[in-house]
Amino acid sequence: QVQLVESGGGLVQPGGSLRLSCAASGRTFSDYAMGWFRQAPGKEREFVVAISGTGGSTYYKDSVKGRFTISRDNAKNTVYLQMNSLKREDTAIYFCACDRTILALSTGRGSYWGQGTQVTVSS
Numbered sequence: 162q163v164q165l166v167e168s169g170g171g172l173v174q175p176g177g178s179l180r181l182s183c184a185a186s187g188r189t190f191s192d193y194a195m196g197w198f199r200q201a202p203g204k205e206r207e208f209v210v211a212i213s214g215t216g217g218s219t220y221y222k223d224s225v226k227g228r229f230t231i232s233r234d235n236a237k238n239t240v241y242l243q244m245n246s247l248k249r250e251d252t253a254i255y256f257c258a259c260d261r262t263i264l265a266l267s268t269g270r271g272s273y274w275g276q277g278t279q280v281t282v283s284s
Contacts, residue, residue: 162187163186163188164187165275166184167181167183171280173280177247178245181244181255181257185239194214198258207222209229210242211266212231213263219263220263220267229242231243242255253279254278254280258271258273
């Protein structure tokens with residue numbers, strides 16, 4: 162079992178920044194690729210970005226490239242999502258998840274999921 166807890170969501174104006182965190186416990190953190198997903202009101206959950214267990218590889222959804230940055234600190238069992246130049250369409254509940262590979266996460270699979278944190282981009 163892996164437990165995931167997100168934090169860092171909130172209300173931000175368009176063009177602003179937020180940093181989300183996801184703290185993991187329960188298994189060897191570096192064994193898992195970690196990913197961020199989001200679900201906007203009335204829409205299906207979608208993949209945003211993933212990072213490999215070592216942090217050496219990443220994969221981003223096209224619409225967030227250049228604005229979002231994923232990173233991880235395996236010593237702290239935490240993955241981060243730095244979100245800059247936020248847009249109204251980034252408003253969603255953001256979830257972190259883990260699986261064995263980036264590929265699995267990029268196809269929407271996740272062995273374990275957090276409860277989500279709300280991000281609202283509004284003036």
